Amino acid sequence: MTRPEIEVQAQRTRVRTPTRSKVPLKRLFRVASVACGIQFGWALQLSLLTPYVQELGIPHAWASLVWLCGPLSGLLVQPLVGHMSDRCTSRFGRRRPFIIVGAASIVVAVLIIGHAADIGRIVGDTAESRPRAIVAFVLGFWLLDVANNMTQGPCRALLADLTGMDQRRTRIANAYFSLFMAVGNVLGFATGSYSGWFTIFPFTVTSSCSVNCANLKSAFFIAIAFIAFTTYVSISAALELPLSSSNSAHSADERPNESHRDQEAFLWEMFGPFRYLTGPIRIILIVTALTWIGWFPFLLFDTDWMGREIYRGKPDEENNYHIGVRMGSFGLMLNSVVLGLTSVVMEKLCKKWGAGLVWGISNILMSMCFVTMLIISRLAANMEFTRDNYPPDGIIIAALLVFTVLGAPLAVTYSVPYAMIATRIESLGLGQGLSMGVLNLAIVIPQVVVSVGSGPLDQLFGGGNSPSFAVAAVAAFASGLVAILALPQSYAQKPRAII
Template identity: 75%
Template structure:
């Protein structure tokens, strides 16, 4: 659907303030700016590997564990687009994006302190044995704040990279690949931290009357996360060198008047109003993104829990098999992140040669095959005859680790390609990059809400394992791969490898 020129100007004025013209940003500066993803993802890795098992240790049943994750997509639905929109308009003397990145990082630090010390907080307010209700309340508050803070930080980070690369589409892909690479590094460090079982010996003060060894390991890991997020945030915002926006840096008088007249319009109306201008290829990208995340979210929710329950045949708070499996799952996710990092380095060349849509589609079909492999492994182990406290056969564990590692390939594509595609194709609408990331984020969070609400009860309906959710994930991933290959057109920058 073509956009009338007058309406195009109106949308551009409402949604964005134009940044001053700048020279080409050196790659080394893009690398430093993208480094904040390392700190953010360090915390995400701990969250993904440790918190679903930990919340069950606090006494929340498996069927309800996924509901705790509901805040992630809900906060992403509102917080990331809103923060992106506000950062598009920001005239702070420190720049558009950096104040939001700093505020988000500060909120992450507060959140992980609350999560790490939730058992101690519960004990302080009267928890004694059984389900630790007060600790659960503290944990949920910290967990939800962490999700809000993550969403508050990631959107401006992506938008900042898009600001710095401008209309150089090839460099936009490079910047997103750097971002994905640092996410991989953060994942490796975070999952390695989660897999290590002796942090309580290095930080003995973390063991308290209310916090056992497993709890102390989690607490220690989040203390390390605080140090890491502080360092990477400083490196990133000190390298960005944003120029503040003001009335003299590029907006025409009539555009500034239009911006002012619409400053008080409702944000969500503005966000959803942009949908009527989206072209067919953009809708295809949003569809593939939604199906992709229906595939990813069950795995991200239950990856280490699947290893502990279905490969090691353990249960939370019953023996050590479950905890050994969770740590092995964290090790598998570390391998996953190593593969993710290697893929990130090669991604720009792959997209230039094959086209971003084809690369995305092939990776999603590979993801589907991996989920089917996990289902097969679950079935094999369920038919084996060994005691609950016995370790599973080495061959099964190795096969599970290989599957986790291979999944690093499609995860690298998911963390990079959709953002590059939406950034370049939505540019003609005149949207600010922050709001553009918010539009894409809606396609991510809606399926996450569905999975968060439905996966726990679905798994419980079929016996309490994770296989039903993984089966749905496999189907969604395969469908998204086919749509990406068949329906995402190849751009001129893909074909030529040049920018325009």
């Protein structure tokens, strides 16, 4: 197929978005608030579930495999949901029905996860063996990942719909989204770092659910309230224009053999873009993939690293490990504060220095932080612990400082790639829902690799988290160099900028 034919096909498969007047920034701010509730639950998942799954009895070497559903579902769920939402003719709009169903699925999933130990006990688990609790946990965990992927794509696409091709408003909307993600992270990690929730919700403590389990269960009850509230605020502010059947389907003279064309268009939109992507978009996807090879080991093992390698604890012990996990959650809360502050100034940074340079510098900073974590691990392993068998204050402060600094590059990761893709992929004729799915593939494929390889790799080198962090440091540094040298410095499409 020649390039002119591809362009014709792109025009035929383009989703005709209903026209609307410019949406006020105040309303965009409210629409973006849904990220707060979603990220609140995601923060609890990141900070507490890797330690909890080991407490249930899954070895550290296999803990990363539990996270495999997230990237696997992202390979299919986000592109498929994006495609369906691009063409949804519901009277409630194109994106809002998917956001509502996704949020409801998140609620169901966290209830299953929080009650996994109780479910296992009811169906026959003992105190020494909890295979049924593990099954319930994994099912809930995987449902949570599917629900997150189902929700986040339409949320991003909704903001892109409301801003259109206005590059400045697109950047601002993504900065709002990143800011609310930071707020959700702060609240979620603060919740995860508090050890007394079981005293506020005493009914969560059962014969099969100890204090640590009850704290997790209580935290998820709070997450449900946040998700419900922010989802309502967001969808009530969106005021989406329904996509009529005349907008979602072309006339017969444009598209003969309608059913065959529909199927062909879907297949082209799912797989065609990877053959005909422009040079700048390819570079964006490459940098995104390398960036997430860097981020995913940290997101998987951050609190586990604090409990295992800084506090020298074990998941099945009640003392040092869980204190370290809570300290890690506190560090992630500080991380999120920096994330939010960076999101506020993101527009000015990218306007002054260029998006590619900002992204590249942030990734090199991320690499330096991972190298610092390796150094801290080595120092902690060779130091004498102080009274009460806790690590020296200097080691704890250094670890918390690294967590805090990582908030700045995380803010860039949460905003710049999405804004660059949203303003560039329009020329391919894709709807914004499917375009977010295309970017998501560059995120989830590296996550699959990390999920499969990090546990065995860590086990091969002694069972710690350092090998995965070493790989993350190399990938982050490489992504930073590629971003600085090869990415255009603005969000906007520059024709023939890279061939």
